[in-house]
Amino acid sequence: MFFSGGSALRDISQHLPSITRNSVHMVTPFDGGGSSQLLRDALDIPAVGDLRSRLVTLAEPGPAADFMAHRLPKTDASGAEIAQLRRLSHPLLRAIPGPTRQILATDLDTALRHLPPAFDFSNASIGNLVIAGGWLAQGGPLTTVLARLSRVLQVRGTLRAVSDANLHIGAELRDGRVLHSQRLLTGKEVAPLDSPITRLFLSDGTSELPASAAPLGAVNQNLIAKAELICFAPGSLYTSLVASLLPSGTGRAIAASAVPKVYLPALGHDPEALGHTLADRVDALLSPLRQDAGPLPATAFLSHVICDQRQPLDDCDEVSRRHQIPCLRLQLADPTSTRYDPARITALLSRMAAPSSCPTAPHLR
Incomplete structure (x- = not known):
């Protein structure tokens, strides 16, 4: 069992499935910076950035993990990627097999529909948006959202938020x-x-x-x-x-x-x-x-x-x-x-x- 933040244990977490798929990861939902904070301000949800980082690291490699790991450009004058997200036509999403794609697309769409028109997507994490959408669709808690996404992404271990509190x-x-x-x-x-x-x-x-x-x-x-x-x-x-x-x-x-x-x-x-x-x-x-x-x-x-x-x-x-x-x-x-x-x-x-x-x-x- 590991107590840690999100990215600090990335290299070790990537190696863990070679020896066990039973590792347990307790991760904090209290992040107050970067794109996580923008989502917290806009949607009144716990921080999801550290959880998304560990979720992607432990996920079975493939198109779904690639989609969850992707970040939008820091500058995108044409707004092309954002438009693709809103149409659910992003190429990384379309590369995912049908049932998994539908689940991720639904959660993504839920988050996008709840975000204010002026939301800043600079360097936004698609995975953060998907987790936020799952939280909104189910009304929380993080426990349920993470368990569902862990099954969808075939996570090779157990990921838990240390708390569901939005603090x-x-x-x-x-x-x-x-x-x-x-x-x-x-x-x-x-x-x-x-x-x-x-x-x-x-x-x-x-x-x-x-x-x-x-x-x-x-x-x-x-x-x-x-x-x-x-x-x-x-x-x-x-x-x-x-x-x-x-x-x-x-x-x-x-x-x-x-x-x-x-x-x-x-x-x-x-x-x-x-x-x-x-x-x-x-x-x-x-x-x-x-x-x-x-x-x-x-x-x-x-x-x-x-x-x-x-x-x-x-x-x-x-x-x-x-x-x-x-x-x-x-x-x-x-x-x-x-x-x-x-x-x-x-x-x-x-x-x-x-x-x-x-x-x-x-x-x-």
């Missing part, structure tokens, strides 16, 4: 500022943060909400209970990972599980982790889990922190001293890459999920 995330910074949107935290659409994040919370866009505003559903709790391994996956520290742990009940469900629980910190620069050591990142992950489950030891939520061998040894030692968790340094990425090697990661997690096969620090460091 945002907010953050408190060390300098006292409080921000109420994901887009203000990522450093992609506005300038990167100049003060570290100290706390993440659920928001209605203007005010902080309790974790109970987005409860973890019974199906999600059951999936956590049945997982053979829980992985806190690479990605932006707060908006991808910590955000997925905010719904109430998440910490209790994870603490109740006795399986290996692994944190794979992101490689490369993460503007959301400004001022954070590796041990601080572990603190950030543990914070919402302890708020939910109580002041349990770190080992209730994490059994291992596993990072690439380029991570300084002192950083790993600090994790072990502060949290009493093994921190292992392994060759998990090419020396010239800022991404984990999917084959190495999936092989490692498969071994750890097997009983009596958890790695230990002495022979893997």
Whole structure:
């Protein structure tokens, strides 16, 4: 089972079906930027961008997945693609076999009919529009929409939103500022943060909400209970990972599980982790889990922190001293890459999920 955002786990997710089609992916619906936010503003729906990204990654390759992955041009003076969408004559749609094409076309048409005439389609994701149309047609929840599309796209795994709530995330910074949107935290659409994040919370866009505003559903709790391994996956520290742990009940469900629980910190620069050591990142992950489950030891939520061998040894030692968790340094990425090697990661997690096969620090460091 993976807790993560949408695109951060793309390479690993693409490799997973070669070893299993039973992986479970818990993804946040709280995105507040890009084309997802435009749809949220226009249709009053949860964010679908991260969910669409993982849906496409896990889908059986073919015309339907290609259609869902397609983005419209950032500039389209003639409006040709938009016109094709409205006529349901887009060439990528027409390449899809009949029954599947009908389902996707119906959801797409529903979204287009509900959008205002002046809606900005620049760089719009067709997959986002399809999911939005499914939400509108069925009146939600995301659980139902994703299950239906997973069957249509022959998704090789289980994709779940961590919550069906139509909410945002907010953050408190060390300098006292409080921000109420994901887009203000990522450093992609506005300038990167100049003060570290100290706390993440659920928001209605203007005010902080309790974790109970987005409860973890019974199906999600059951999936956590049945997982053979829980992985806190690479990605932006707060908006991808910590955000997925905010719904109430998440910490209790994870603490109740006795399986290996692994944190794979992101490689490369993460503007959301400004001022954070590796041990601080572990603190950030543990914070919402302890708020939910109580002041349990770190080992209730994490059994291992596993990072690439380029991570300084002192950083790993600090994790072990502060949290009493093994921190292992392994060759998990090419020396010239800022991404984990999917084959190495999936092989490692498969071994750890097997009983009596958890790695230990002495022979893997």
